[in-house]
Amino acid sequence: MQSWRRKSLWLALSASWLLLILLGGFPLLRPAVPPRPRPGAPQRWPRWLDAELLQSFSQPGELPEDAPRPPQASRGSSSCNWETCFDTSKCRGDDLKVFVHPVAAGPISETRRKILASVEGSRYHTFSPAEACLRLFLSLDPPAGECSPVPTPWNKGRNHLVLSLHPATCPRTFQLGQAMVAEASPTVDSFRPGFDVALPLLPEAHPLRGGAPGQLRQHSPQPGVALLALEEERGGWRTAGTNSSACPWAGHCEQDPAPEQMRPGETLPNATFCLISGQHADASSRFLQALQAGCIPVLLNPRWELPFSEVIDWTKAAIVADERLPLQVLAALQEMPPARVLALRQQTQFLWDAYFSSVEKVIHTMLEIIQDRIFGASAHPSLLWNSPPGALLALPTFSTIPQNFPFYHLQQGSRPEGRFSALIWVGAPGQPPLKLIQAVAGSQHCAQILVLWSTEQPLPSRWPEIAVPLTVMDGHRKVSDRFFPYGAINTDAILSLDAHSSLSTSEVDFAFVVWQSFPERMVGFLTWSHFWDEALGGWGYTAERANEFSMVLTTAAFYHRYYHTLFTHFLPKALRTLADEAPTCVDVLMNFLVAAVTKLPPIKVPYGKQQQEAAPLAPGGPGSGPKHQPPAPDCINQMAAAFGHMPLVSSRLRLDPVLFKDPVSVQRKKYRSLEKP
Amino acid sequence: WDRGTNHLLFNMLPGGPPDYNTALDVPRDRALLAGGGFSTWTYRQGYDVSIPVYSPLSAEVDLPEKGPGPRRHFLLSSQMGLHPEYREDLEALQAKHGESVLVLDKCTNLSEGVLSVRKRCHKHQVFDYPQVLQEATFCVVLRGARLGQAALSDVLQAGCVPVVIADSYVLPFSEVLDWKRASVVVPEEKMSDVYSILQSIPQRQIEEMQRQARWFWEAYFQSIKAIALATLQIINDRIYPYAAISYEEWNDPPAVKWSSVSNPLFLPLIPPQSQGFTAIVLTYDRVESLFRVITEVSKVPSLSKLLVVWNNQNKNPPEDSLWPKIRVPLKVVRTAENKLSNRFFPYDEIETEAVLAIDDDIIMLTSDELQFGYEVWREFPDRLVGYPGRLHLWDHEMSKWKYESEWTNEVSMVLTGAAFYHKYFNYLYTYKMPGDIKNWVDAHMNCEDIAMNFLVANVTGKAVIKVTPRKKFKCPECTAIDGLSLDQTHMVERSECINKFASVFGTMPLKVVEHRADPVLYKDDFPEKLKSFPNIGSL
DSSP: OHHHHHHHHHHHHHHHHHHHHHHHHSOOOSSOOOOOOOTTOOOOOOOOTTHHHHHTTTSOOOOOOOOOOOOOOOOOGGGOOHHHHOOGGGSGGGOOOEEEOOOOSSOOOHHHHHHHHHHHTSTTBOSOTTTOSEEEEEOBOTTTOOBOOOOSSOGGGTTEEEEESSOOSSOOOSOOTTOEEEEESOBTTTOOTTTSEEEOOOOTTOOSSSOOOOSOOSSSOOTTOEEEEEEOTTSOEEEESOSGGGHHHHTOOOOOOOOOOOOTTBSSOOEEEEEEESSSTTHHHHHHHHHHHTOEEEEESOSBOOTTTTTOOGGGTOEEEOTTOHHHHHHHHHTOOHHHHHHHHHHHHHHIIIIISSHHHHHHHHHHHHHHHHHGGGSOOHHHHHSTTOTTSSOTTTOSOGGGSSSOHHHHTOOOOSOEEEEEEEOSSSOOOHHHHHHHHTSTTEEEEEEEEOSSSOOOSOOOOOSSOEEEEEOOSOGGGGGOOOTTOOSSEEEEEETTOOOOHHHHHHHHHHHHHOTTSOEESSEEEEEEETTTTEEEEEOSOOSOBSEEOTTEEEEETHHHHHHHHTSOHHHHHHHHHSTTHHHHHHHHHHHHHHOSOOEEOOOGGGGTOSSSSOTTSSSOOOTTOOOOTHHHHHHHHHHTSOOOOOBOEEEEETTTTOSSOGGGOTTGGGGOO | OGGGTTOEEEESSOOOTTTOOSSOSSOOTTOEEEESSOBTTTOOTTTSEEOOOOOTHHHHOOOOOOOSSOOSEEEEEOOSSOOHHHHHHHHHHHHHHGGGEEEOBOOSSOOTTOOGGGEEEETTEEEETTGGGGGEEEEEEEOOSSSSOTHHHHHHHTTOEEEEEOTTBOOTTTTTOOGGGTOEEOOGGGGGGHHHHHHTSOHHHHHHHHHHHHHHIIIIISSHHHHHHHHHHHHHHHHSGGGOOOHHHHHSOHHHHHHOOOOTTOSOOOOOGGGOEEEEEEESSOHHHHHHHHHHHTTSTTEEEEEEEEOOSSSOOOOGGGSOOOSSOEEEEEOSSOOGGGGGOOOTTOOSSEEEEEETTOOOOOHHHHHHHHHHHHHSTTSOEESSEEEEEEETTTTEEEEEOSSOSOBSEEOTTEEEEETHHHHHHHHOOOTTHHHHHHHHTOOHHHHHHHHHHHHHOOOOEEBSOOOOOOSTTHHHHHTSOOOHHHHHHHHHHHHHHHHHHTSOOOOOBSEEEEETTTTOSSOGGGOSSOSOSOO
16 A cells, blocks of 8 residues: 555656656747757756856866867758758858749749849849859749649758748648748747748738838828827728827827727828737738838737848837737837837838838848858948848948948948049040149049040040049940949049049039038039929930939039949949940939939039030030930930839039128138139 | 746856756746857747856956957967867868967966966967967857857957857847857858958958957956846846837947937938928017018918917017918917027927027028028938028137137038927927036026037037028127127127037037038029029028
């Protein structure tokens, strides 16, 4: 009897032990890593072999050595991470080359077509499977519901990325092996951080490129706008509650028991915060709507991984809160400091526009994340991902130091350099630009002069005596060469010039000082403006003088040297070819590029000679042309199509010296020669 | 115990022989585990906290910070008891690159009484540890039997950039710390390429990483207290995510935090013209002049509302019927006290983002000039956009700042007697003005405009925009230009304000520029009637 009792006690004890071990092995908590069997790691109480070692914290002495351990071999597929399952040695020169597995014959769905076009338009794409270091496999098309078979060669999924822009609607028919998964809104449990890529859940009709801009028209919330919008069952949004979003602005809050306003059927919410609960299957598409609308997403325990969470700091644009504390969350929203509301609102718009507004941006962001993993230390710093203009427009191949870009001086507490390089393009026969060289070299800010000799004409025998170095480079007779990132350009600022340009030292000095205040913009002398032509149903542009402008001519303009890198390595080759074939387009293209990056107009500074000379700077771009001849009208429309939208922004102002043409003695004026009639 | 719910377990040095568990050798259940050597297989992402393996040398050895820059050795390995395969790889690198790679090991023949933990040897050369780490640019931190190594802490303390070679190791506090800024992580497989990988990093980036490594050690590694506080902060931020510490606060070294500016209106955005602006006129009792200002301002097309701040408590504002009839709503706000700060109060009545602050005697601005000012503000919504410009100068003789209102080629302030700005700055002025500046302004009845200029420049890091040419303004200091009487006391007072504010801000935030904004065709040889803003600059 006694022994039986002892036995049952023993049994009960072992059973509870077993339970404990099981619970220990498979924690019931969320979020937690999915259970991964670890062979040969039995759970037990420690044997305290470390006792001696632990002592060493209080009595620093000789640390016992760790027992050596051989390097780990690659693990199985169930436990993949970047180090063990991706072979970076296939990416020669750290370059990502992406090959897309061909699709089986049959109709290609719209989504698939957009993805293919995006990948093929990327600078990472290759048609050669041998060259590829990443093989992309488009997993499935939801409408057809047909699951694709395993591609060949599959190679156990090594260096493969299985892509699905929609959550899996049919079960995967093949073993993932070592393949990475890029999936829309993956569940937190299945997502492998640092290996898989979380994509946004895009609507069917998401545009290929360009895409709708963010809805935000002003920085701060409008007074009286609802504090909170809630999702509706049928896809709309319902704004709820008081106009208390205005209350933090006034500095005093009172509870206003106003009835709920019902605005059914709205596709985009109009409120300061958008509450998105984690339960609904479409929560992540609601998330995108909120982002576009500039409505700060408030997520209650999302069960899905936020898109591009590897690189995007979502704490700057969204609020992830605990659904168990609804009152605390509501109070926190009501009392959120205006500075935080402002910052969150603006960040939603920046992120929407940089990474989400088109299929192309989403796909390119995905590839950029993988390229960053390959780059390792040379990847984008976090600042470049999380502040305008975003990582797709800030190439780490240019620099990984934020101060080298034109965009981050404020955040870094730095200033652009106080010198510039003049780059003079000689593309047409004529007198060598000796006078121009002298005027430019006379500027106290001029570091060097580079002459890009792009004509058959022999070089002049003598160059003017100047105080700064002058280098002649041999051009390739192509207009797009003007914007090549030459190694000789060693200053932040470039003064781009044409041999026919005519500038005074004063003009150069003043324009450069202005550029230092706006290092991300182009600062120029002569302008063009664009307009919508109702009759033609397209864009047009003109060199006529007008009350506003949206482009400055690059035949005399200051800008940051980073734009040469973007022009050459970011723009699609087709656009550069277009510029080479119709040289007048090159100015338009450069202005498109800078405007697309900055979302701001260029800056015009005074130019004294425009009244006297018939053709001071040929508006037709390099090479001479009649003054007001509008350049080939169609390049602007081709470029707007390629960009997916019209990036140009108009300005109605000119920046003049503070005392410009003021009725005060000319002796007091620093830039007096700007005023000579 | 409650199955570990709401428990936090500190596991300073996990694992013991033979299998070196990277988590805990007992079931952790629901307890949060703060552990010193997690691998991705045992780390519960977003739940556990990966902490550093504390190095006793942190407290024992005082290594003064060494400035960034190239050091004697490019790459150093200082760990003892490395696996022979790793050691072979490292020695191969040393053989190939000579002096620039140094691989150290345990000293075998040290005299009695010398702590072997504080010495490292290469052949017969003996080096002091951890001092030798300061002689290297990069320092290898390899996995041992344990993933987490105390060497990481020593390396950071020495301002050496750690090269972490330990696949699946979860770096300390990786939930919040951006290790890309302070370290290089190399897969074990690529160990033989480590030299070329490091050489591709530009020198300037290396220097940033050296600074960052030292800062991480100072902030989060140097004591058990620092480690514990960082762990608690991470858990606190999970519970109160809307009040969490930002990426910058975790990662930016103090020098960057001090010099960097995060503009509250950073999104490049040109607000729609249709929104218009709210004009706020501060007045005391100059009713006749006030009415003229109202009439003039009401002619500006983009005006959407007019707010009169009646600052006189002894006198009632004129009756409703006496006010000029204008096309936009006109509202009178009565204040409780005659304070200059009242002009910058964030009144509920302000519905537009753009605010025009205008004095009750500014009658000389034309409608074109005001409308143009609003257009300029739309292009620079994060700046003060104003008419009369002023400058601050450093007086070398007196060693202090001086206020300047003469005809200068530069501006650093605009007077808020006529200026456009974003209404958010009203909120900042009223609730976030540093120190006692607000009280100083109200006590002296002066310099509210200089205070606003300081505030906006400090928070945005940007200069003001002065619009349109200089005009004759009726203001105390303009009399100097008119050649009547130089109001010396006024200028002295204004200079005093600048010095006072600069000391409160701890810096001189004002930015000097040499430009002003004019309409594109201003003074151009172009038919006046075709210009958008012809009536600019008339005296």
